[in-house]
Amino acid sequence: MAHKDGLKIAVIGGGSSYTPEIVEGFILRYEQLPVRELWLVDIEAGKHKLEIVGELARRMVAKSGLPISVHLTLDRRQAIEGADFISTQMRVGLMEARKWDEHLPNLHGIIGQETTGPGGMMKAMRTIPVLLDIAKDIEELSPNAWLLNFTNPAGMVTEALDRYSNVKSIGLCNAPIGLQKWLSKKYDTPASRIYSEFVGLNHLHWVTRIEVDGVNRLPELLDKREEYSGKNVPATEWDADFLRSLGGLPSYYLKYFYMTDAMLAEQLESLKASGTRAEVVKRVEDELFELYANPELQEKPKQLELRGGAYYSEAAVNLMDSLYNDRRDIQTLNVRNGRTLDFLPEDASIEVNCVVTGQGPLALPVTRVPEQTKGLIHAVKTYERLTIEAAITGDRDIALQAMVSHPLVPSVGAAKRLLSEMLEKNKPYLPAFFKS
Amino acid sequence: MAHKDGLKIAVIGGGSSYTPEIVEGFILRYEQLPVRELWLVDIEAGKHKLEIVGELARRMVAKSGLPISVHLTLDRRQAIEGADFISTQMRVGLMEARKWDEHLPNLHGIIGQETTGPGGMMKAMRTIPVLLDIAKDIEELSPNAWLLNFTNPAGMVTEALDRYSNVKSIGLCNAPIGLQKWLSKKYDTPASRIYSEFVGLNHLHWVTRIEVDGVNRLPELLDKREEYSGKNVPATEWDADFLRSLGGLPSYYLKYFYMTDAMLAEQLESLKASGTRAEVVKRVEDELFELYANPELQEKPKQLELRGGAYYSEAAVNLMDSLYNDRRDIQTLNVRNGRTLDFLPEDASIEVNCVVTGQGPLALPVTRVPEQTKGLIHAVKTYERLTIEAAITGDRDIALQAMVSHPLVPSVGAAKRLLSEMLEKNKPYLPAFFKS
Amino acid sequence: MAHKDGLKIAVIGGGSSYTPEIVEGFILRYEQLPVRELWLVDIEAGKHKLEIVGELARRMVAKSGLPISVHLTLDRRQAIEGADFISTQMRVGLMEARKWDEHLPNLHGIIGQETTGPGGMMKAMRTIPVLLDIAKDIEELSPNAWLLNFTNPAGMVTEALDRYSNVKSIGLCNAPIGLQKWLSKKYDTPASRIYSEFVGLNHLHWVTRIEVDGVNRLPELLDKREEYSGKNVPATEWDADFLRSLGGLPSYYLKYFYMTDAMLAEQLESLKASGTRAEVVKRVEDELFELYANPELQEKPKQLELRGGAYYSEAAVNLMDSLYNDRRDIQTLNVRNGRTLDFLPEDASIEVNCVVTGQGPLALPVTRVPEQTKGLIHAVKTYERLTIEAAITGDRDIALQAMVSHPLVPSVGAAKRLLSEMLEKNKPYLPAFFKS
Amino acid sequence: MAHKDGLKIAVIGGGSSYTPEIVEGFILRYEQLPVRELWLVDIEAGKHKLEIVGELARRMVAKSGLPISVHLTLDRRQAIEGADFISTQMRVGLMEARKWDEHLPNLHGIIGQETTGPGGMMKAMRTIPVLLDIAKDIEELSPNAWLLNFTNPAGMVTEALDRYSNVKSIGLCNAPIGLQKWLSKKYDTPASRIYSEFVGLNHLHWVTRIEVDGVNRLPELLDKREEYSGKNVPATEWDADFLRSLGGLPSYYLKYFYMTDAMLAEQLESLKASGTRAEVVKRVEDELFELYANPELQEKPKQLELRGGAYYSEAAVNLMDSLYNDRRDIQTLNVRNGRTLDFLPEDASIEVNCVVTGQGPLALPVTRVPEQTKGLIHAVKTYERLTIEAAITGDRDIALQAMVSHPLVPSVGAAKRLLSEMLEKNKPYLPAFFKS
Ligand SMILES: [Mn+2]
Ligand SMILES: [Mn+2]
Ligand SMILES: [Mn+2]
Ligand SMILES: [Mn+2]
Numbered sequence A, B, C, D: 001m002a003h004k005d006g007l008k009i010a011v012i013g014g015g016s017s018y019t020p021e022i023v024e025g026f027i028l029r030y031e032q033l034p035v036r037e038l039w040l041v042d043i044e045a046g047k048h049k050l051e052i053v054g055e056l057a058r059r060m061v062a063k064s065g066l067p068i069s070v071h072l073t074l075d076r077r078q079a080i081e082g083a084d085f086i087s088t089q090m091r092v093g094l095m096e097a098r099k100w101d102e103h104l105p106n107l108h109g110i111i112g113q114e115t116t117g118p119g120g121m122m123k124a125m126r127t128i129p130v131l132l133d134i135a136k137d138i139e140e141l142s143p144n145a146w147l148l149n150f151t152n153p154a155g156m157v158t159e160a161l162d163r164y165s166n167v168k169s170i171g172l173c174n175a176p177i178g179l180q181k182w183l184s185k186k187y188d189t190p191a192s193r194i195y196s197e198f199v200g201l202n203h204l205h206w207v208t209r210i211e212v213d214g215v216n217r218l219p220e221l222l223d224k225r226e227e228y229s230g231k232n233v234p235a236t237e238w239d240a241d242f243l244r245s246l247g248g249l250p251s252y253y254l255k256y257f258y259m260t261d262a263m264l265a266e267q268l269e270s271l272k273a274s275g276t277r278a279e280v281v282k283r284v285e286d287e288l289f290e291l292y293a294n295p296e297l298q299e300k301p302k303q304l305e306l307r308g309g310a311y312y313s314e315a316a317v318n319l320m321d322s323l324y325n326d327r328r329d330i331q332t333l334n335v336r337n338g339r340t341l342d343f344l345p346e347d348a349s350i351e352v353n354c355v356v357t358g359q360g361p362l363a364l365p366v367t368r369v370p371e372q373t374k375g376l377i378h379a380v381k382t383y384e385r386l387t388i389e390a391a392i393t394g395d396r397d398i399a400l401q402a403m404v405s406h407p408l409v410p411s412v413g414a415a416k417r418l419l420s421e422m423l424e425k426n427k428p429y430l431p432a433f434f435k436s
Helices: A017-026 A044-064 A077-078 A094-107 A117-141 A154-164 A173-187 A218-224 A240-244 A252-258 A259-276 A279-290 A302-305 A310-324 A372-392 A394-407 A414-427 B018-026 B044-062 B078-082 B094-107 B117-142 B154-164 B174-186 B218-224 B240-244 B251-258 B259-275 B276-294 B300-308 B312-325 B371-393 B397-403 B412-427 C021-028 C044-064 C076-080 C096-109 C117-141 C154-164 C174-186 C218-224 C240-244 C252-258 C260-274 C277-292 C303-305 C312-325 C371-393 C396-405 C411-427 D017-030 D045-064 D076-079 D095-105 D115-140 D154-164 D176-187 D218-224 D240-244 D252-258 D260-274 D277-292 D302-308 D310-325 D371-393 D396-405 D410-427
Strands: A008-012 A033-040 A069-073 A085-088 A146-149 A169-170 A194-200 A203-212 A329-336 A349-357 A360-363 B007-012 B034-041 B069-073 B085-088 B146-149 B168-171 B194-201 B204-212 B327-335 B348-355 B361-363 C007-012 C035-041 C069-073 C085-088 C145-149 C170-171 C194-201 C205-210 C329-335 C351-357 C360-363 D005-013 D035-041 D069-073 D084-089 D145-149 D168-171 D194-201 D204-212 D329-338 D348-356 D358-362
Touching: A008 A077, A008 A310, A017 A033, A017 A044, A017 A310, A033 A077, A044 A069, A044 A279, A069 A077, A077 A117, A077 A372, A077 C260, A085 A117, A094 A117, A094 A259, A094 A279, A094 A414, A094 D329, A117 A146, A117 A154, A117 A372, A117 A394, A146 A154, A146 A310, A154 A169, A154 A329, A154 A349, A154 A372, A169 A329, A169 A360, A173 A203, A173 A252, A173 A310, A173 A329, A173 C096, A203 A218, A203 A252, A218 A240, A218 B034, A240 B371, A240 B397, A240 B412, A252 A259, A259 A279, A279 A302, A302 C396, A310 A329, A310 B168, A329 A360, A329 C021, A329 C117, A349 C096, A360 C069, A372 A394, A372 B371, A372 B397, A394 B240, A394 B371, A414 B240, A414 B259, A414 C085, A414 C351, A414 C411, B007 B078, B007 B312, B018 B034, B018 B312, B034 B044, B034 B078, B044 D076, B069 B078, B069 D310, B078 B117, B078 D218, B085 B117, B085 B312, B094 B117, B094 B259, B094 B276, B094 B412, B117 B146, B117 B371, B117 B412, B146 B312, B154 B168, B154 B327, B154 B371, B154 C035, B168 B327, B168 B361, B174 B194, B174 B204, B174 B312, B174 B327, B174 D005, B194 B371, B204 B218, B204 B251, B204 B371, B218 B240, B240 C277, B251 B259, B259 B276, B276 B300, B276 D310, B312 B327, B312 B348, B312 C303, B327 B361, B327 C240, B327 D310, B361 C240, B371 B397, B397 B412, B412 D076, C007 C021, C007 C076, C007 C312, C007 D218, C021 C035, C021 C044, C021 C085, C021 C312, C035 C044, C035 C076, C044 C069, C069 C076, C069 C312, C076 C117, C085 C117, C085 C312, C096 C260, C117 C154, C117 C252, C117 C371, C117 D329, C145 C154, C145 C312, C154 C170, C154 C329, C154 C351, C154 C371, C170 C360, C174 C194, C174 C205, C174 C329, C174 C411, C194 C371, C205 C218, C205 C252, C205 C371, C240 D396, C240 D410, C260 C277, C260 D310, C277 C303, C312 C329, C312 C351, C329 C360, C329 D076, C371 C396, C371 D371, C371 D396, C396 C411, C396 D240, C396 D310, C396 D371, C411 D240, C411 D260, D005 D076, D017 D035, D017 D045, D017 D084, D017 D310, D035 D045, D035 D076, D045 D069, D045 D277, D069 D076, D084 D115, D084 D310, D095 D115, D095 D260, D095 D277, D115 D145, D115 D154, D115 D371, D115 D396, D145 D154, D145 D310, D154 D168, D154 D329, D154 D348, D154 D371, D168 D329, D168 D358, D176 D204, D176 D329, D194 D302, D204 D218, D204 D252, D204 D396, D218 D240, D252 D260, D260 D277, D277 D302, D310 D329, D310 D348, D371 D396
Parallel strands: A008 A033, A008 A085, A033 A069, A085 A146, A146 A169, B007 B034, B007 B085, B034 B069, B085 B146, B146 B168, C007 C035, C007 C085, C035 C069, C085 C145, C145 C170, D005 D035, D005 D084, D035 D069, D084 D145, D145 D168
Antiparallel strands: A194 A203, A194 A349, A329 A349, A349 A360, B194 B204, B194 B348, B327 B348, B348 B361, C194 C205, C194 C351, C329 C351, C351 C360, D194 D204, D194 D348, D329 D348, D348 D358
């Protein structure tokens, strides 16, 4: 990217509770990443939140004294036009839809999770058409922009963008950076002296090499079972024998696959105690917006960190910085496979280490792919690809094949019953499935 | 294979109840496949059965008037020496071991099956070391012989032979030929006018193209759900919507994966009613041997067809005939993948159509691989490869990874408990796991 | 292909001197391949020859007493409509163009050959647009027809058809069948007992395995240097040391690459003695047409065999027979690479053994690819792909890259001069290069 | 590599005229790369030079005041033992052998070049066995050391080391860094703001992307034909049309392939005027050693830069620095292909951009591989692989196949005559070919 006076950034889903994080990120990184215009855009239904969070953003910028202009709009095209970077963080169907993504599978004795399984599938089918629509605007209005996609399920959404649009897009998740921060703290070593190699898909990765200051720490980490976990996944303990021979530190999302019984039990119990996770998160969010609305507040409140999206802003700003400045550092991203994993199609999205150049990320070769990861990666990728096809075509048969293909779905019969219920519940968000 | 006076055949596990089938096959095909010496070899524990079935074989040959000499022996090396074709059909641990392969998983609410899942894994770990031992004898005593492996789990055993010996081996199953016979009968069309393309692994294939006299019959077959099934798998009906969009006619073994709940229910019920399938089969076998022992009997008794191994002999004799006569016809076999399925390692065994030349089978390219088959194929192949590694190393950690990798195993916890029990029960047959 | 009453065949370039061969083929194979209508089509400039050869065809059919109707036409679309098989054998620019293909390179001290090097490149650029035009008619008028392409350079033309049309096309050459006949005669063994494996491209293959009745004869053949050669390539002797270690019996066309100096000397000498090969061939053809015109002649004259296209008819009829009857025999054809040669793109045309099924040919895996063949195959394929691109775009820069890439072209300077002359000479046949 | 007190470096071929360069490099980079012991090792025949250059090295270190100890030895094993980095820069057969590498081909009208063609082949066959011998010592005495190979032909030597030893080796050439310096100067832009992507093999690369401060400069560079060239290759001008459509800036070594006629003419003329290039270089070297012997000299003399190995030291020290400090910067290196170029074997050495981590270099994906480069790359790689096989086996047949495979060798006949002469001339250095 050629240097120029200042950057235009568009944040789609700008009314999100996460927005103060990224605003803080832009302020702190201003010298490397000179943002001139920040456009926060949302839909009509999110207007109220957009105004609250937008006013907070303006107060934060004002306090910083930096020449960044903050724009709030419901006109997506205006925000996109001429943008250098566009980030998306949205929730089609809002928390209500998420609630059913989690709840309906539970009612059938199946894991309810918003980024994988039947829940992730519904979310993908609601979201992909919307993102492809945004992509069309970008193709027209800012064809050279980079689209940074945080919208979950980030792996499927990124693959859909890569295969069905011409936009330069990259998928992002805060789990890899979180793990690296955790390692850095644990070994009291700067991240630049830690090399960790990620293999897999979004929310389905294994860290197969960890060298801290040149020393291989993976065996020790597997042996000790010291846990890095996200806020949104229960901290059930791994089996020691299993972990030792797994060949890589598993993403905490892998607990859904390896300890399905315990995780399901936990979900059902937690459901009884405090409702769906969607409802819990909604309460946290409501509290956050109450804080945001306070006109005295001029910075990101500490409570946001409890929300579950730690380092989200850092990941985004790091990536923009490296793209803008051709930094060529290594970041863990969701990108087109190419020839990285030899058992997946070249156009599959995967989550691996990349060198981020000014022309985009280049996936690094993976040096170790434990045999035991391959079947699971491919099983989930099969579900992902069929889900993308279903999202685009609105074909119920393909949707059934997608759901059956997911390792957490026990049988065709269960899939068929659950799919029927979930499609019905998501009717307003699935026009392709309900053409008149 | 250069023409010569007559062939030496060794049947390892020659005391099997199936042996009269293959003897009949050699008699009927004598003109094309001139067998001079037929060696039936078995272990000490099978001596009695070997004698019964061996005497029947002699009476059958005598009746035919052909110059085939039948040899019975417990000395495997003598049988192998100088052989042209060696076939194996054995059951390490006998029916007793099979009983536990099926029963122990059932006790944990898991499918019990002797060729896949935890049961298939145990059978593979008992069998692979024995077959590799036989392979060593062949390398020494008849290095140019073809080894036709019918021993289940045929896919894993064949892959182990390919990767860990220099013997020319081919894996065989009667399911593909059975399906082709079924199609031929159904459409009243000779097999030579039916083209069916198989994709997948042993006991995990899909027939992705079926052309009868040039007409594509696959959609119709999927639509009608007319069932081809083996004797050994319950005939539960497929879901119509699911089948229609599956993209290939599934092997009946795939019911274990797609209708796990119904199949498990059926297993538990049948267990209550008539004991394990092993026990049922044992009763059938005992009756067969009673028949065989009758000195009046000079031919294969009709009752053998009820046993479940239909066309087994035809498959074996077809293959030997084509290898011997360089027939270049198409047969569905278990062979090294090479570059046939692009998502599996080159040294994985797969079950696909091959042209059988005098120099061995050449796998044909597959022209359609439905997306929905890939994840499941890869998941099961992962289990297979880890199982082979466990069989050879006797490493319990790898065995745990293998069992966890199987799609029918619900969690690490369940795998760990079941593995421990099953290893203990198989102790006499797993020296690599129980080194003193 | 479903059985039906009788077949419609269209021969494009039907006025060729080869036509009596294929007519004879249809007569002899009538029982297996029931031709009902034979359409010979040619362009205005070939009308006279078409009539001569067409009348001969009619006399041949009449003599046979078979119910085949022979149609002569200049209306290509009428011939194509509803055809089952279409074969092409044409020479865009006629013998005159071929003369310059051979002569102009010679003037620069470069091999002049009509199917490779600068000459083959010009022929490809003249021919590909015409064939793609024919393909458009087939897509519209007989989309299920098989196009059998004999038009040289058959490798490039076939690849262009495969990549730039939706027609089902197969490339054919008489060299492989010629070699097999030669082996069969040499070893007095029917072709069905000889297995020969071809690796490479059209006019650039090596036979890497030759088993006669199960015995490997390749070392002996390489050692003895007994020569199989086409009529159209001088019979210079191979170097014994070189041949022994080459790892495969080379196509006689490979002499242009391996003995460039001797072959060039031979061309220059022969040019002095009898003019270009084009002129020699023209004289032979003129004599043939004189024979054909004789109203007493009712069969293919013996003299046709001297023409150089031996077995051309047999290759064509064999292929149609196997496609029509789903014979599943092995033939050496020019087809899409797929995953056969791992170092070429999947859409490259290659010349290898195929099983010919009713649904088309399936390329067999190659079991031996000598290291020493790879560089040359890839170098020529690079030239071929750039030539195809130049033919379609009319881009002189790409044409220059194509010519420079050919191993027989010594330098950029030489290529540039020669290209310029050759483009000019071919102006009437290269509209894409000479847009006004 | 874990941090430790200081490093042990062994320079094999330490008596080379280049050594003062690398000594200077170690002095300048001391803070990042703390060398404790520098071992210069050479063979008996090079003892005199080793002493001269070794004394100079000591004076240079003394002047710097750094605590680096300089050791001179003829005992290779002592130098290797416990080393952290080993670099090799040697010339088996000395300048005399190079003279014949260049001269003998010229006598047959063939390019004489010490790193490609027949000359490069002889050099590889002399050198590879020696390097593999050194590798054995490293495997035993410093198995964790990195071997940095500058010894030409660096591509073939590196591939041989990778395939036939367990040593961690990397091949290096000064041409890529030279090109980058040239771009940096030309555009007055620091290297960190220039991204250049290399595709190909050692001395056979194309730079297929050049972005200077985010702007694509490749079309302009190709258009202007502004020349970057090495000291050792004549500066003949590229053809403008050809260069424009080549798709990448070619290595100056590619002139041997694209302008063979002009380059050969230049060689023959220069031979007449000043003898072989070997002789010219020898004169330069003699002068250098005269300078080095001056006890007043305490630094690298300016004249060394005329020698042709500019940036050699910088390349070496950059690489050691990044390996030691896990810098993760991008360097252009000769490494194992892996899955980078999809048309070459995974174990082929290629010259591409790599990220240099503490665990070694990771080859970056190539984003553009112009069609026109592939054939030539594969042709030369074929020659390289056959040459390596010949070097190891001493098989004359394979050597003949290797030489024939090289694009600069016109025919089998020429190859056979030349090979015979060259083998004879190199007899003392080719024990594998001349076993008694
Ligand atoms: Mn995430
Ligand atoms: Mn079976
Ligand atoms: Mn031909
Ligand atoms: Mn170099």
